[in-house]
Amino acid sequence: MSIELKDVCHTYSKGSTFAKNALNNINLTIESGDFVGLIGHTGSGKSTLVQHLNALLKPHSGHIFIDGEDINADKSRLKAIRSKVGLVFQYPEHQLFDMTVYKDVSFGPKNAGLSGEEIKERVESALTMVGIMPDMYEKSPFELSGGQKRRVAIAGVLAMRPEVLVLDEPAAGLDPRGRDEILNQVKKMHEGLQITVILVSHSMEDIARLVNRILVINKGEIVLSGTPTEIFAQIEQLEAIGLSTTQSAYIARDLRNKGFNLPENIFTVDVVVDAVLSELQAR
């Protein structure tokens, strides 16, 4: 499913003295099946932008098209659109509420008026997708570990079978293993379900190893857009807007400054290791 934003503007507290331009003429296209990383420092407009994608916020001017349909044109279509675009907020485990894991995940499909058979099928496949096994279905979601809770919360969104999945900092506050589990599951979902994924993250290391395209947002504008290779090579531009690149990319840059013959666009551990090895062997 493709997403297109045309001249989208959004102003908070519009008309008051506290008016703040959160989004400023955003134009972008996300192709069906893309895995997009959205980066920008706090207050850059990332969350405002993703909340426009399923009409939680409406643009003050401009249009948002999902599969060619203007999502704010017809109010009666909102429900259908929201079920296509699944939004996982920061700390989604705070939204868990039901007595058991199974009931919590079935809340969405139940409200969508699906049959008992269909609900069961969706809940089980969503929980399997996030790696929650049947022996946990009847547990209270509040007994689970932080990483497990978060995966149950994500399953609740997946059970709605979205075609676009937006995740806002899904790994925030987790330990390294919990972080890898969640992100590896997201990668698997992207490949297995062939859905479009938009990942908001502060971790350049995570973005670097997952996405195929990066959007950089600053002061409500998209300032850079391209493949990880293109974006992470632009260290100065990223730093100028309060961002950084990966530690591996910094190491490669410092080695280049010391006369190492390394490519400009390397930013992951394994690629840097290989490049350094061939440089050392070349001598």
Place this chain on the structure above:
Amino acid sequence: MEYIVKAEQLVYEYSPPTSDDEKAESQAPILALNGIDINIKKGEFLAILGHNGSGKSTFAKHINCLLQPTSGTMWVNGISTANEDMVWEIRQSVGMVFQNPDNQIIATIVEEDVAFGPENLGVPPAEIRKRVDEALATVGMTEFAGNPPHHLSGGQKQRVAIAGILAMRPDIIVLDEATAMLDPNGRKEVMKVAKQLNTDEGITIVFITHYMDEAAQADRIIVVSDGKIAMEGLPSEVFSRITELKKIGLDVPQAAEIAYKLRAKGVNLPKSIVTGEHLVEELVKCRLS
């Protein structure tokens, strides 16, 4: 050697929460701490690493009497935390900063929040004024003294929380995943303030974190796993044990990982590499030789 915190065979046990249909006695108690010995030197910057549920926060909460050991003893400044008469004394010397910046600010104006601690200690007003001004200056938040806290960034809120502790003149500050909810700039701000308090004011810092690059800046690292100490040493020592760390669900800074992988391919690099600068320096030497 003077130890400001000394934990001897610390054990902390609790019963798991039970639902109605389960009998409490059918559940084995959970050992959050399983006989831990930790000595922290005065003026040290100690990082504690461990996966979620490893027991690191449980340990931290023993330092200022939020939890009492099931067995074993925790000494702070030579006083046992089991001594009920000394609880307030200990809490005054050990400040805690928690994970969520929004859960620890209570006043509607930044400087009032910082004044809350000393006010409760019965410090005279003129002295409170002085302490609040000094504390805000130390964490670089003077210009926000009269602002409402809800407009501050996460990193700024954590600095206000630290100022509130400073105003109580503590010997130790425990930061329990205080950077977990912050963006990269906020994390840097908090780390910078913690290091500055350690170097300039001689305050002992216990820094609990999931970020390996932060732990790499400490004097010493303790790795906790399943309620026990799994590793202990200089950052360069701990981060050279990359396979063991990954096994218990932790990670190493990318510089240490690159060095490890290059060593595995026969490049002659010391095991002590933790930072990017050190790695670059050693690789330059390699190329010359």
